Amino acid sequence: xxxxxxxxxxxxxxxxWEAAAKGDLVVARCTSCNEAHHYPRAVCPFCxxxxxxxEPASGTGEIYSLAVTRIPDKPLRVVAYVTLxxxxxxxxxxxxxxEDVAIGDPVRVDFEPHxxxxxxxxxxxxxx
Amino acid sequence: MSAxxxxxxxxxxxxxxxxxxxxxxxxxxxxxALADAGLTFDDVDGYFCAGDAPGLGPxxxxxxxxxxxxxxxxxxxxxxxxxxxxxxxAQAIASGKCSVALITLAGRPRAAGMKSAKMxxxxxxxxxxxAPYAPSVVEMYGMVAARHMYEFGTTSxxxxxxxxxxxxxxxxxxHAMLRKVVTVEDVVNSPLVAAPLHRLDxxxxxxxxxxxxxxxxxxxxSLARPLVKLRGAGEAVGHLNAGRVDLTTSAASVSGPRAxxxxxxxxxxxxxxxxxxxxxxxxxxxxxxxxxxxxxxGGAFVADGNLIAGEGKLPFNTDGGGLCNNHPAxxxxxxxxxxxxxxxRGEAHSAVQVPNCDLALAHGTGGSLATRHGSATVILxxx
Numbered sequence: 001x002x003x004x005x006x007x008x009x010x011x012x013x014x015x016x017w018e019a020a021a022k023g024d025l026v027v028a029r030c031t032s033c034n035e036a037h038h039y040p041r042a043v044c045p046f047c048x049x050x051x052x053x054x055e056p057a058s059g060t061g062e063i064y065s066l067a068v069t070r071i072p073d074k075p076l077r078v079v080a081y082v083t084l085x086x087x088x089x090x091x092x093x094x095x096x097x098x099e100d101v102a103i104g105d106p107v108r109v110d111f112e113p114h115x116x117x118x119x120x121x122x123x124x125x126x127x128x
Numbered sequence: 129m130s131a132x133x134x135x136x137x138x139x140x141x142x143x144x145x146x147x148x149x150x151x152x153x154x155x156x157x158x159x160x161a162l163a164d165a166g167l168t169f170d171d172v173d174g175y176f177c178a179g180d181a182p183g184l185g186p187x188x189x190x191x192x193x194x195x196x197x198x199x200x201x202x203x204x205x206x207x208x209x210x211x212x213x214x215x216x217x218a219q220a221i222a223s224g225k226c227s228v229a230l231i232t233l234a235g236r237p238r239a240a241g242m243k244s245a246k247m248x249x250x251x252x253x254x255x256x257x258x259a260p261y262a263p264s265v266v267e268m269y270g271m272v273a274a275r276h277m278y279e280f281g282t283t284s285x286x287x288x289x290x291x292x293x294x295x296x297x298x299x300x301x302x303h304a305m306l307r308k309v310v311t312v313e314d315v316v317n318s319p320l321v322a323a324p325l326h327r328l329d330x331x332x333x334x335x336x337x338x339x340x341x342x343x344x345x346x347x348x349x350s351l352a353r354p355l356v357k358l359r360g361a362g363e364a365v366g367h368l369n370a371g372r373v374d375l376t377t378s379a380a381s382v383s384g385p386r387a388x389x390x391x392x393x394x395x396x397x398x399x400x401x402x403x404x405x406x407x408x409x410x411x412x413x414x415x416x417x418x419x420x421x422x423x424x425x426g427g428a429f430v431a432d433g434n435l436i437a438g439e440g441k442l443p444f445n446t447d448g449g450g451l452c453n454n455h456p457a458x459x460x461x462x463x464x465x466x467x468x469x470x471x472x473r474g475e476a477h478s479a480v481q482v483p484n485c486d487l488a489l490a491h492g493t494g495g496s497l498a499t500r501h502g503s504a505t506v507i508l509x510x511x
Contacts, residue, residue: 003255079322081375091263118260
């Protein structure tokens, strides 16, 4: 089973992947308690209501933490957690990151095709 | 609750298991622990194993060892599972479900050619949100370290002291993979694997195994070994809280206080601590969460040799730990309990034996601190 298959059977989060395929980031929010969460579930992890709506995200956030791997003659590999403007923190990668990429840096979403068929949200620095 | 005792403990001496199956490693470890206790396979009426055991739950290993038990448990919280098993075995013994419980662990990732632990592609709801980014285990713990440094000013040099202390202990362990004593400079000058973590911030990849035998009080008192009693235990799972991520506090902040409350003692009473050490940062976060120092003060606590036996206030991982000695099956919880038992019996190496060691703690962190992890803490007392 590859990643695309896994995402397809994880029915809870299908709208997230369908939006990502179109280049949109969405956030799951419960219409009962108004709390946003990540990763998206069919049941609110806070109030346990099955009233989840997917809303367009601003696509902005800041780096909560990161780990930087330097391989000679290759771009920096940066695995990170990004805290979205909407609240939840999500695992991702920072692409085209400069050497001084750091916790607290503002970032903006982008998308990358994954070899196993998903389009996945990644982020790049947005220092203005 | 009636008491349960760890009466047998055995660490398999191999670190590279060429030509030995995982099942045989389990059984050799079991035989070692039973012999240590003065018991035989025929005495075993409870069996505990985790995901490293081949097969579905305990069934295949029970068949391989040809055991007939009437209580079993295969709770799997990664490397901390064996500390959970100690607690669960004690509960089973207390409620009369069994009187001689065997707990085994074994694996051979090194002989199988695994250079570092990889995250399996499991059909879990979280996988599609993590696997596409292919975080290595070092990257995940690197994120924990980076956040701890950001929030509390912890330094690479402070983390390095944890490896330095482990290496001081490992030099006396003939079975340890890394016996060379290293300095803070050696650690911070070793290659960055996933910044801020260096190669020497990481544990070893090793083959091997271990086993424990726990018994009821009446069985324990019939044996010739020192009485090591489980005095308190706690278990908890930490996760990403649906996006409200906190990488600097682990579930040890729950399992630790519960274990201390059950034991009726405080961190200051502990003479020796086995702390799960997949990475240096794993130790630092656990020490804070267990209450050995304030949150954020772990860097200062571990510095200047404070974890070195004979020098510091809290001797830890006197076998060299996962950082230098052994991390069989990429699961270090079993060896944490075994070294605590050695210390309580006065059977640790003389160079690292803690004088009058009557109260010890062992703590495990399984899974990944940067996603979801199982914490388990046990407090052991020599009577």
